[in-house]
Structure formats: structure tokens, C-alpha cells
Amino acid sequence: MDPIPSGTLWSPPPTAPMLAVPGPLPVPDSGWAFETKWDGVRCIATTTGDGSVRLASRAGNDITVSYPELQALGRELRGRGVVLDGEIVALDASGHSDFGLLQSRMGVVDPRRAGRLALGCPAHLMIFDVMYLDGLGLLSATYGERREILSALGLTGAHWSAPPNVHGRGSQVWDAVVREGLEGVVAKRLSSPYLPGTRSAHWRKTKRVETLDVVIGGWTQRRGAATGVPGAVLVGVAGPAGLRYAGSVGSGMSEREQGELAAYFAVIARASSPFTDRVDVAGAHWVEPRLVAEVTASEWTRAGRLRHPVWQRLRPDLTRLG
Structure with a gap:
């Protein structure tokens, strides 16, 4: 030219x-x-x-x-x-x-x-x-x-x-x-x-995305769904003092998986947060940290949260329900 x-x-x-x-x-x-x-x-x-x-x-x-x-x-x-x-x-x-x-x-x-x-x-x-x-x-x-x-x-x-x-x-x-x-x-x-x-x-x-295993410590209600059906899960990773909050994951979950999680959450519900740090999420429900999930994310933020997390699957091989 x-x-x-x-x-x-x-x-x-x-x-x-x-x-x-x-x-x-x-x-x-x-x-x-x-x-x-x-x-x-x-x-x-x-x-x-x-x-x-x-x-x-x-x-x-x-x-x-x-x-x-x-x-x-x-x-x-x-x-x-x-x-x-x-x-x-x-x-x-x-x-x-x-x-x-x-x-x-x-x-x-x-x-x-x-x-x-x-x-x-x-x-x-x-x-x-x-x-x-x-x-x-x-x-x-x-x-x-x-x-x-x-x-x-x-x-x-x-x-x-x-x-x-x-x-x-x-x-x-x-x-x-x-x-x-x-x-x-x-x-x-x-x-x-x-x-x-x-x-x-x-x-x-x-x-480029990272794939990692996280522990589910809570959830939030899915809008328009029956009571107890999660729209997102609150997840964490192991830290020096215990389970450290890593963010909320909702994208990528199917209705079948949401129903499966709802059944688990009804059994392992607890009254208080299992995370060592404060989780400022409105309407949070807490569960015993026994379920492990695989998620992908683009990176970690400076606050230690997952950026753009996407649900991949529940990891039954790593889940502790006993």
C-alpha cells in the first residue's frame, strides 16, 4: 500500500x-x-x-x-x-x-x-x-x-x-x-x-485457564428455583489456618448437577461458615467442607479470589461424605 x-x-x-x-x-x-x-x-x-x-x-x-x-x-x-x-x-x-x-x-x-x-x-x-x-x-x-x-x-x-x-x-x-x-x-x-x-x-x-480442585463450603439460592437449589457455590482452598475463601462459582453448572448438589447440601448443612476469612455474600448458606469440585479460572486476583471461575464437575473420588 x-x-x-x-x-x-x-x-x-x-x-x-x-x-x-x-x-x-x-x-x-x-x-x-x-x-x-x-x-x-x-x-x-x-x-x-x-x-x-x-x-x-x-x-x-x-x-x-x-x-x-x-x-x-x-x-x-x-x-x-x-x-x-x-x-x-x-x-x-x-x-x-x-x-x-x-x-x-x-x-x-x-x-x-x-x-x-x-x-x-x-x-x-x-x-x-x-x-x-x-x-x-x-x-x-x-x-x-x-x-x-x-x-x-x-x-x-x-x-x-x-x-x-x-x-x-x-x-x-x-x-x-x-x-x-x-x-x-x-x-x-x-x-x-x-x-x-x-x-x-x-x-x-x-x-489460558487454570484447572484446580476446590472445596465447597457454602452456596446461594438459585433465583426462580425451588428452595434449596443452588445457583452458585462458595468455594475455598487450603490455607495455613484452614479453608480460605476463593470465590463464588455459578457458571457452567447444569440443572442435573444443581439438583445433585441440593440433595448433598440438605445432608451436610451447618449453621456457620467453614471459611477462616470473612465471606461477604448475601444470602449465603453453609455446608460442611466435604465436597470437592473441579473448576477452571483465568487467574487469581490480588485479593486471593478466582477470576472468571467456571464449574467443571464434582470430584466424587475426592469427596468425603463419611
């Missing part, structure tokens, strides 16, 4: 981000590129050439005030009308995105408070696509072409960067992600156009 000449001030059209579908890594992978999946807030960054930048969330909400440190990106692109796609993250000491850190920055609408938070927990914009440059639309350009244009912009700053991608070698990228404990991989077809607001099979996300 020929270089695009620098333009003047322009009024960009609203642009919703293109979305990936969940799935396994593509095989064969020669026509694909692979990127790290960042755990943060999706962001469309728009500059009109006057030195300012507007940040919009995936839903189109204006989040510019929340991240004042990203205003310098507009000054770097002064004189150019650009629309970029990326992910706002907060990085921990090892350079990994930490959603727990970012949560303190989200939804802040007071400029002074946002400025104070930026000093203690700075945000970083991971830029992985460009939809407009100097007012010219790039939506019909291929992903490979758009990445070349993005790379030529040289967007590297204290609070933003365009991380590299890898052509082919998807299994090697996956091995590196697992080894480093990152969230996952996004595979993008090199020939794909940018499809705003569309969840397309041209982009595929594969998340």
Missing part, C-alpha cells in the same frame, strides 16, 4: 471495535498472525489533528477523563487524524497486565482524582490496529497491511506501545504465553479486513 499523505483536521466517524470469537489456535497457521491477549479495557483512540485524543470504550462511552496520561498520545500525533484500536492495561512489576490494578482507574470522572491515580497506578495503551490515518479509511485494507502502517507510525511512549505480532508459529507463541502466565493469544488472519462492531472468525481468541 502506498504511503498516506499527512492531512488536516477532520471529523472521524464513530467506530466500534472488531471482536474475536473464542476458539482453538488455527491449524495450519501460515496465514495468521499471533498477538498476546491483554487483560484490560478495550479502547478506540481518536485524534483529529489538533493535539487532543478522545478515548472511547467498547460500548462507545467517552473514557478520556479517566486516563489523563494518554493525552500525550494526541500531542505526538498532532497534525494527523488517526483512529487506533487497542487495550488499556495496568502493568505489574513483571510487565504483565493486571486487571485488579486497572479497576481503580475505571469509571473515574473527576479529573483531579484521575490525575492522582495516574501517578500511583499508570495506565498503558497496547495498540494493535489502525482504522483511519490522516482521514483516510483503512477498514478494507488487510490486517497485514494495517499492521505495517501501524508499525511505521512508531508509536512508542511512556504510556503506549504497539506490541509486535508473530506470523505463523502459533504453537510457539502459545507455549510462551503459558510459560509467562499471560492471559492468552489472539490469532488474526493476515488477509482480513477490519469489520467494525462485528465478532468475526477472522480473529480468534484462545484463553
Whole structure:
């Protein structure tokens, strides 16, 4: 693609981000590129050439005030009308995105408070696509072409960067992600156009999950179901002082499993919590910690809770009902 000449001030059209579908890594992978999946807030960054930048969330909400440190990106692109796609993250000491850190920055609408938070927990914009440059639309350009244009912009700053991608070698990228404990991989077809607001099979996300055994110590009632039928279970893991609370798991349970658990809970009910730490869950019912379940989760939060836990199965081989 020929270089695009620098333009003047322009009024960009609203642009919703293109979305990936969940799935396994593509095989064969020669026509694909692979990127790290960042755990943060999706962001469309728009500059009109006057030195300012507007940040919009995936839903189109204006989040510019929340991240004042990203205003310098507009000054770097002064004189150019650009629309970029990326992910706002907060990085921990090892350079990994930490959603727990970012949560303190989200939804802040007071400029002074946002400025104070930026000093203690700075945000970083991971830029992985460009939809407009100097007012010219790039939506019909291929992903490979758009990445070349993005790379030529040289967007590297204290609070933003365009991380590299890898052509082919998807299994090697996956091995590196697992080894480093990152969230996952996004595979993008090199020939794909940018499809705003569309969840397309041209982009595929594969998340790394952890599988672990947890002990059920309580449950909450399922809405609209008969009394005693759980909608979620409260689970824990062994800690130095006993059973440590690890979170609530409701996603993934079938009606059959909920009925099976209800029968167990009626037998092993108890009056007080079996967890050593406080569990602040409304309407919690407690049970003796005898049932063991297998769950998956994306990671542990800083508070020691499972993030995005999903029920897999009851482990009768590890359950102690006697």
C-alpha cells in the first residue's frame, strides 16, 4: 500500500471495535498472525489533528477523563487524524497486565482524582490496529497491511506501545504465553479486513485457564428455583489456618448437577461458615467442607479470589461424605 499523505483536521466517524470469537489456535497457521491477549479495557483512540485524543470504550462511552496520561498520545500525533484500536492495561512489576490494578482507574470522572491515580497506578495503551490515518479509511485494507502502517507510525511512549505480532508459529507463541502466565493469544488472519462492531472468525481468541480442585463450603439460592437449589457455590482452598475463601462459582453448572448438589447440601448443612476469612455474600448458606469440585479460572486476583471461575464437575473420588 502506498504511503498516506499527512492531512488536516477532520471529523472521524464513530467506530466500534472488531471482536474475536473464542476458539482453538488455527491449524495450519501460515496465514495468521499471533498477538498476546491483554487483560484490560478495550479502547478506540481518536485524534483529529489538533493535539487532543478522545478515548472511547467498547460500548462507545467517552473514557478520556479517566486516563489523563494518554493525552500525550494526541500531542505526538498532532497534525494527523488517526483512529487506533487497542487495550488499556495496568502493568505489574513483571510487565504483565493486571486487571485488579486497572479497576481503580475505571469509571473515574473527576479529573483531579484521575490525575492522582495516574501517578500511583499508570495506565498503558497496547495498540494493535489502525482504522483511519490522516482521514483516510483503512477498514478494507488487510490486517497485514494495517499492521505495517501501524508499525511505521512508531508509536512508542511512556504510556503506549504497539506490541509486535508473530506470523505463523502459533504453537510457539502459545507455549510462551503459558510459560509467562499471560492471559492468552489472539490469532488474526493476515488477509482480513477490519469489520467494525462485528465478532468475526477472522480473529480468534484462545484463553489460558487454570484447572484446580476446590472445596465447597457454602452456596446461594438459585433465583426462580425451588428452595434449596443452588445457583452458585462458595468455594475455598487450603490455607495455613484452614479453608480460605476463593470465590463464588455459578457458571457452567447444569440443572442435573444443581439438583445433585441440593440433595448433598440438605445432608451436610451447618449453621456457620467453614471459611477462616470473612465471606461477604448475601444470602449465603453453609455446608460442611466435604465436597470437592473441579473448576477452571483465568487467574487469581490480588485479593486471593478466582477470576472468571467456571464449574467443571464434582470430584466424587475426592469427596468425603463419611
